[in-house]
Amino acid sequence: xxxxxxxxxxxxxxxxxxxxxxxxxxxxxxxxxxxxxxxxxxxxxxxxxxxxxxxxxxxxxxxxxxxxxxxxxxxxxxxxxxxxxxxxxxxxxxxxxxxxxxxxxxxxxxxxxxxxxxxxxxxxxxxxxxxxxxxxxxxxxxxxxxxxxxxxxxxxxxxxxxxxxxxxxxxxxxxxxxxxxxxxxxxxxxxxxxxxxxxxxxxxxxxxxxxxxxxxxxxxxxxxxxxxxxxxxxxxxxxxxxxxxxxxxxxxxxxxxxxxxxxxxxxxxxxxxxxxxxxxxxxxxxxxxxxxxxxxxxxxxxxxxxxxxxxxxxxxxxxxxxxxxxxxxxxxxxxxxxxxxxxxxxxxxxxxxxxxxxxx
Numbered sequence: 570x571x572x573x574x575x576x577x578x579x580x581x582x583x584x585x586x587x588x589x590x591x592x593x594x595x596x597x598x599x600x601x602x603x604x605x606x607x608x609x610x611x612x613x614x615x616x617x618x619x620x621x622x623x624x625x626x627x628x629x630x631x632x633x634x635x636x637x638x639x640x641x642x643x644x645x646x647x648x649x650x651x652x653x654x655x656x657x658x659x660x661x662x663x664x665x666x667x668x669x670x671x672x673x674x675x676x677x678x679x680x681x682x683x684x685x686x687x688x689x690x691x692x693x694x695x696x697x698x699x700x701x702x703x704x705x706x707x708x709x710x711x712x713x714x715x716x717x718x719x720x721x722x723x724x725x726x727x728x729x730x731x732x733x734x735x736x737x738x739x740x741x742x743x744x745x746x747x748x749x750x751x752x753x754x755x756x757x758x759x760x761x762x763x764x765x766x767x768x769x770x771x772x773x774x775x776x777x778x779x780x781x782x783x784x785x786x787x788x789x790x791x792x793x794x795x796x797x798x799x800x801x802x803x804x805x806x807x808x809x810x811x812x813x814x815x816x817x818x819x820x821x822x823x824x825x826x827x828x829x830x831x832x833x834x835x836x837x838x839x840x841x842x843x844x845x846x847x848x849x850x851x852x853x854x855x856x857x858x859x860x861x862x863x864x865x866x867x868x869x870x871x872x873x874x875x876x877x878x879x880x881x882x883x884x885x886x887x888x889x890x891x892x893x894x895x896x897x898x899x900x901x902x903x904x905x906x907x908x909x910x911x912x913x914x915x916x917x918x919x920x921x922x923x924x925x926x927x928x929x
Contacts, residue, residue: 570630571623571884572872575612577929578619580605586620588697591705593644617830619697620872625901625912629886631693631871634713635683643676643709647737651704654744654775670734670781677712677733684716692717693867693888704743707825712736714821715814717865718858732814734782735789739818742772742790769794769803789818796853813858820846820854820862838928840868840894869896874929880904882929883915892918898925 570585581602588597588611597607600622611619620631633640650669692714715736719729743751746768750761757765772790776782792806792815799807811819827842837845843863850856869875873885875898883898895917900909917923 570620570872571626571874572618572620572631572870573874574929575608575617575619577874578603578608578621580608583622584619585622586697588616588619589644589706592648593641593705615830616697617836623884626872626884626886626899629872629884629899634687634692634717635680639679639683640706640709642679643712643737644705646672646676647705647708650738651741651744654741669738669776670779673734673737674730674781677716677730677737680709680712680716681720681729681733684713684720692865693870703829704740707822707829708737708740710825711739711818711821714824714862715817718817718821718862721861721865731783731785732789732817735786735814736818736821738772738776738782738786739789739793739822740768740772741775742768742770744775745771766794766802785812785814788812789815791815793819793822795819797855798852800853816855816858817862820858823854824862824866839866839870843868864893866893868893869925869928871896876926876929878924878926886914889916889918896925 584597584599584601584603587595587599590596597611601607603611603621650672712733716729716733719732724732746765750757750765753761769791773787776787776790777784789812791803792811795801795804795806795811795815796819797808797811797816799805824842824846827837827845828839830836843866846854846859846863847856850859867888869885869888871885871888874882875885876882877898881900881904882902883900885896886899887897889895889897897914897916897918899912899914901912902908915923917925
């Protein structure tokens with residue numbers, strides 16, 4: 570399969586991976602043939618990247634870090650919890666969703682089990698979803714990224730669980746933000762921004778009412794917008810005043826937000842997002858944590874279509890764990906624009922004269 574921008578999709582192309590609704594159910598399944606109407610509808614729904622079938626790359630199958638069933642269960646749990654919180658105002662001192670702790674302990678337990686079953690974890694988040702599902706899938710992605718960080722740091726099982734539950738629920742305070750502000754496409758006024766920024770405190774207040782959710786997990790909601798240099802909110806904490814769980818969640822949050830399509834900007838490529846994170850080292854984020862995070866990121870995800878400096882076009886067929894910026898490329902088109910007579914592979918780790926210019 571190939572991962573391509575929606576602008577490169579033609580009528581008759583078939584989906585190689587499903588597109589998901591906000592609750593995790595399938596909107597369009599694998600094997601669906603795309604018509605002009607379908608393509609236009611996907612663009613309208615904010616979907617800018619899809620996976621399509623291709624006879625020259627049918628053996629290239631990007632492996633998601635967690636099973637589809639695990640993701641669906643996680644998205645479904647977040648969807649139901651968010652819906653409950655939006656329908657019922659929080660009552661002081663009483664948990665609106667009393668089973669939240671147990672529910673998300675089970676959800677994150679499945680995620681950790683999937684992560685630990687993989688020998689070498691290179692993050693390649695492959696799920697495609699409608700933009701209305703951003704909040705739910707974003708929370709799952711942040712939990713995956715945070716979980717990998719916790720494992721890499723050698724956290725014990727209890728610490729990984731505290732971090733993971735905090736990562737799944739770090740943005741739960743957004744349920745208290747008026748929907749018209751979340752959907753607003755023009756810049757927020759100072760008063761509106763203050764309302765949105767309140768979601769960190771609201772999230773903490775929601776989570777701390779649940780006796781089976783650790784206060785350290787709740788601090789992921791409270792502190793994920795604090796910044797290493799003290800310029801964040803809500804309290805302007807700096808350096809080690811910010812709990813490490815919240816620092817990890819903040820890095821995962823920013824990375825996944827940058828690499829996701831938004832109504833007001835195009836998505837960043839993974840390599841662009843990593844450049845952003847490194848530039849923010851020891852200003853917004855702890856540089857050591859960024860280095861650890863980036864060791865587990867697939868800069869050029871498997872199945873990504875790329876242009877080389879030679880003018881050739883190919884698809885990433887595999888990553889090199891020891892040289893993540895130098896993947897193996899299957900050449901599909903030569904520099905003169907003609908299709909490769911027989912697709913062949915080049916390992917950029919061994920050919921230092923060749924490099925990726927951009928993703929297509």
